Amino acid sequence: MVFKRLLGSLGVGGPTVDTVLDPGAALPGGALSGQVHLRGGSADFGIDHITLELVARVEAEHEHGESEGAVVFERFTVGGGFRLGEGEHRSVPFRIGLPWQTPVTELHGQPLGIVLGVRTELAVAGAKDKGDLDPLAVRPLPAQEAILEALGQLGFGFKSADLELGHISGTGQQLPFYQEIELTPAPQYAHRLNELEVTFLAGPGGLEIVLEADKRGGLFTAGHDALTRFTVSHDAAQDWSTLVEGWIEQLLEHRASHGAHVPYGHGAPYVGDDHGGHYSHHSHHDDHHGAPHRSGPGMGTAIAAGAAGLAVGVVGGMVAAEVVDEIGDFFEGDEEDED
Structure with missing residues (x-):
């Protein structure tokens, strides 16, 4: 998925990012790889860091019943510390290890209804912007x-x-x-x-x-x-x-x-x-x-x-x-x- 929301503190013309996961379902305890594609804005910007968050939809029981929400269960910094020029295109490859207890989302290619995602955080000039979620598919061991x-x-x-x-x-x-x-x-x-x-x-x-x-x-x-x-x-x-x-x-x-x-x-x-x-x-x-x-x-x-x-x-x-x-x-x- 592509997100092109601008970093609010930077004004119009901030960089945009598109994280693309390599095709195929991952394994618990296995590797997850892909590319973070960056496109420069209307000026040069310093990229402090690029962080990937693993997010799950989780249900919680409490005294008033039950609710659900997103839980971040792992974070990985996959890049940063460089300057992205005006209008520049740059790709940052990554390969990260999933936790062994990452939930299974599918069986023989059929979804089980478990929602996992990879969310990209881009930190530019001290400001952080969280993008939308890229669905994460995990097959059983x-x-x-x-x-x-x-x-x-x-x-x-x-x-x-x-x-x-x-x-x-x-x-x-x-x-x-x-x-x-x-x-x-x-x-x-x-x-x-x-x-x-x-x-x-x-x-x-x-x-x-x-x-x-x-x-x-x-x-x-x-x-x-x-x-x-x-x-x-x-x-x-x-x-x-x-x-x-x-x-x-x-x-x-x-x-x-x-x-x-x-x-x-x-x-x-x-x-x-x-x-x-x-x-x-x-x-x-x-x-x-x-x-x-x-x-x-x-x-x-x-x-x-x-x-x-x-x-x-x-x-x-x-x-x-x-x-x-x-x-x-x-x-x-x-x-x-x-x-």
């Missing part, structure tokens, strides 16, 4: 993709995905938010849970997987949530379907969350080892004065997929068109806020 496909093969269906402000206690979470991928239950588990939520926390040494089950209540018992945490290496050669099926069974066996009252994402204690420990907590979905939990992009827009499977549903194009529209609206709204 091989282990993440294998786990999602295994869930699809087991019969889980894709429901929605969002980013939640907060921290999962006892994990290696590095960012101020975490990604939840919400799935409808496979037919064989439909009588035991309402929904399955998957969170990936990647690092250079491997992948943490946090599974949360919104479990159904019985005739004399209330419904509750249960969580488990597992780890795999990035290069693990696994029978993924068997492994993931074992995780689900272990998750559903945990009953310790009855009576616990610590919300997930806000200090839930971790109990157990890296291959089968669990968190005990009261559902974070109804901890905020009865406010309903709205999951998924924007004002509750969900990406729908059939019960035939996660990967099939997403790759099959069963993605709500309004999600794609909403991504553009968010970028435009952010630019208006800056104005």
